[in-house]
Amino acid sequence: MAAAVAAAAAAAAATSAGRPAEGLHSSRVDDPGSRSLWLAAFADQVAGCTKCALAQGRTQVVFGSGNADADLMFVGEAPGFHEDKQGVPFVGAAGKLLEQLLGGIGLARDDVYIANVLKCRPPGNRDPMPEEIEACESHLWRQIELIQPRVVATLGNFATKLLSGKPTGITRVHGQEQEVTLGGRRVLLYPIYHPAAALYTPRMLEVLKDDFARLPELMGRKVAPPAPVYVAPVAAEPAVQLGLF
Numbered sequence: 018m019a020a021a022v023a024a025a026a027a028a029a030a031a032t033s034a035g036r037p038a039e040g041l042h043s044s045r046v047d048d049p050g051s052r053s054l055w056l057a058a059f060a061d062q063v064a065g066c067t068k069c070a071l072a073q074g075r076t077q078v079v080f081g082s083g084n085a086d087a088d089l090m091f092v093g094e095a096p097g098f099h100e101d102k103q104g105v106p107f108v109g110a111a112g113k114l115l116e117q118l119l120g121g122i123g124l125a126r127d128d129v130y131i132a133n134v135l136k137c138r139p140p141g142n143r144d145p146m147p148e149e150i151e152a153c154e155s156h157l158w159r160q161i162e163l164i165q166p167r168v169v170a171t172l173g174n175f176a177t178k179l180l181s182g183k184p185t186g187i188t189r190v191h192g193q194e195q196e197v198t199l200g201g202r203r204v205l206l207y208p209i210y211h212p213a214a215a216l217y218t219p220r221m222l223e224v225l226k227d228d229f230a231r232l233p234e235l236m237g238r239k240v241a242p243p244a245p246v247y248v249a250p251v252a253a254e255p256a257v258q259l260g261l262f
């Protein structure tokens with residue numbers, strides 16, 4: 018156990034910048050028992066992040082919470098007032114609605130993993146800025162790589178645009194799953210409206226419930242392995258070269 022913690026901490030430190038090394042997709046990360054250790058070690062590291070100016074105004078980093086072995090991961094926008102104080106994502110009104118919606122499909126918070134695009138609260142809950150997203154995104158990639166979810170449900174525009182890599186907004190793509198490669202694995206990306214959008218709009222709540230209702234089916238769906246990478250054969254050395262040895 019101690020060796021696993023030390024390995025996780027060392028690897029977390031080694032992979033702090035950008036996408037982690039492929040080697041870390043080893044049996045250690047694939048072993049469900051050690052995923053939470055790796056995630057905890059990575060959370061410790063991110064707790065001291067100063068990659069963008071939001072570090073100056075935060076109470077604490079809101080890394081993410083839930084089940085490190087979850088098949089379903091949600092990605093929201095950024096911590097708000099309550100999240101910043103408590104260090105846990107989605108604990109305010111939108112979080113209560115998220116819990117209700119999860120309950121509607123027979124799941125609880127502890128069954129899923131919840132994270133945000135930004136790990137620190139933007140002042141006054143303003144929208145994330147492009148440079149903040151860019152500074153923070155490697156943390157999210159690493160979380161996805163460690164958790165290895167089957168389905169990543171993006172809540173609202175910011176998470177959807179970042180994880181799809183496309184500028185198309187949530188109104189056009191909500192409820193439409195697509196296979197993408199995230200964290201080195203094929204996953205189903207499933208954009209849905211942000212629960213905050215449905216807090217005061219009953220019509221939106223119905224759309225959100227309908228989109229949630231499809232999650233169990235998506236979680237059971239088989240996702241194709243990544244297409245094999247074609248490596249061109251290297252031309253054989255001329256015989257005359259071989260003769261030199």
Ligand code: URA
Pocket residue numbers: 093094095096097100105106107108109111112133213
């Ligand atoms: N709380 C979060 O943690 N994220 C959001 O996107 C909204 C509220």
